[in-house]
Amino acid sequence: MLQFINKAGDTSAVSVSVMGERDEVRPTFVLDRGVYDAPTERVYPGTPESILSFDSTRYAPNRLGLAAWAFSKENPLTARVFVNQLWAMVFGRGLVGTVADFGNQGELPSHPELLDWLAADFRDSGWDVKRLIRQLVLSATYRQSSRVTKKHLAEDPENVYLSRAKRIRLPAEFIRDLALASSGLLNREIGGPSIKPYQPDGIWEVTSSGRGTLANYVQDHGTDLYRRGMYVFIKLTVPPPNMLIFDASNRDMCEVTRQRTNTPLQALVMLNDPVILEASRVLAGQLLQTAPDAAARDLIMHAFRRILSRDAGEKELTLLESYYADELQRYRESPADAAAFVDVGEAPHKKTGNVARQAALMAVIHGLYNLEETITRT
Incomplete structure (x- = not known):
């Protein structure tokens, strides 16, 4: 326990609990059928011999020793488990399918040599997580199309062998x-x-x-x-x-x-979250303030590229232009609705000079945010 004096001048001591090592090791026992007051055999700190022996001359029998054991260069498990978790996050499925279970009830790795190499490289690079993620997302495997063919369904229906990219919602x-x-x-x-x-x-x-x-x-x-x-x-x-x-x-x-x-x-x-609506309003105002005389098609193309990270196709642009025109007419006929629609969020409003136009463009951008492609990694 530590004791502190109140800054306000109160001289009474305040006790605060802190974590620390005990002077002596508290004995631990196997409990008979889990009953707390029925101890049987005493047990001592240790780790699975099949993974890496807990050498008492190298590792202290405490939390610090356990951490040193877990990140030892000879430990084959820690790096593999972490690499597999990151792989599952990026690719949608781990090299070991049971991400939470590396034990004898878990699956065998689909690519054992790859898992070994990634784990060793991750460990030898100083456990650099950013470097590992960069390796994964710049790989040819990650950059594959998610389009599913008949051959994929016939030979690799679960995509275990990474024949295509996996569609993953963000x-x-x-x-x-x-x-x-x-x-x-x-x-x-x-x-x-x-x-x-x-x-x-x-x-x-x-x-x-x-x-x-x-x-x-x-x-x-x-x-x-x-x-x-x-x-x-x-x-x-x-x-x-x-x-x-x-x-x-x-x-x-x-x-x-x-x-x-x-x-x-x-x-x-996605339709009603204030964050999505406010982002739509802010982006519409920003585009109109930057290029007030730009054609609707150009504004939509710019918004499409910023949100979906690709250029819109001709059919997509035509459909979005038609939607913009309908919304613009509706908001011109009802200025109160336009003002109410753009009145969302605490971010400062951009001075666009035309509330109906901003509301119509905001509606288009709001629609873009609601596309499945927007929130799905393909």
């Missing part, structure tokens, strides 16, 4: 980042405290005891609203609903891999 945090980055709203600051973005009223309050600093949800403002999804604050069992619907964890338990579902609620989130 994780919840990435969907937020995609909208913010493509609209120019993303705050690229690295590190710092978590942030609380837009959230429906009352969600925290109905699950709270009514006490403490987290009893009520206090939304952040300014540039903090536009930080990456990884910095969004998650209260245990009450994650942001827009992320929960896209299969983010509620932190009830440790999850090695997330589920990937496809539900109507996800479409409702």
Whole structure:
């Protein structure tokens, strides 16, 4: 225990618990049928001999020794497990299909030599995660088309042998980042405290005891609203609903891999999430302010390229131009609807001089964000 004196001048001591090693090792026993007061055989710190012997002359019998053992150059497991998890994240399936189970109940690797090489290279490069991800995403295997042919279905229906790319919906945090980055709203600051973005009223309050600093949800403002999804604050069992619907964890338990579902609620989130609507409004205003006299076709082409990272086809442009024209006519006939539509989010409004035009372009961009291709890696 450590003791501190209150800065306000209060001389009473405040005790704070800290973690540390005990002076003596507390004995641990196998419990008879798990009964806490029925100890049987005493057990000692150790690791599976089949992986790597826990040499007491090299590794101290404590947490530090266990960490040194796990990252030892002779340990064949740690690098393989981590490489396999990153491979599954990038390719949709691990080289060992059971990502959470490398034991004797798990699957054998589909490409054992590749897994060995990647693990050894990752270890020898100083456990450089960024380097490993770059290796994977720049590979010819990753850059394959996801188009499925009859030959694929006949010879590799589950894509175990990586005959094609796998279509993977982006994780919840990435969907937020995609909208913010493509609209120019993303705050690229690295590190710092978590942030609380837009959230429906009352969600925290109905699950709270009514006490403490987290009893009520206090939304952040300014540039903090536009930080990456990884910095969004998650209260245990009450994650942001827009992320929960896209299969983010509620932190009830440790999850090695997330589920990937496809539900109507996800479409409702993309249609109504303030982040998506605000990104659409900001990008429309930015395009109109930058090129106020540009033709609708040029504006749509630019937005399409920023959101989907490719050029639109002629058929796609024709369809989007037609939709833009219909929306422009509707908003010109109802200026109040146009003003209400663009009145979303806290980001400053760009002065475009034509609310109906901005609302129509915003509707087109909103439609682009709602394409399956936008939130699916193909």
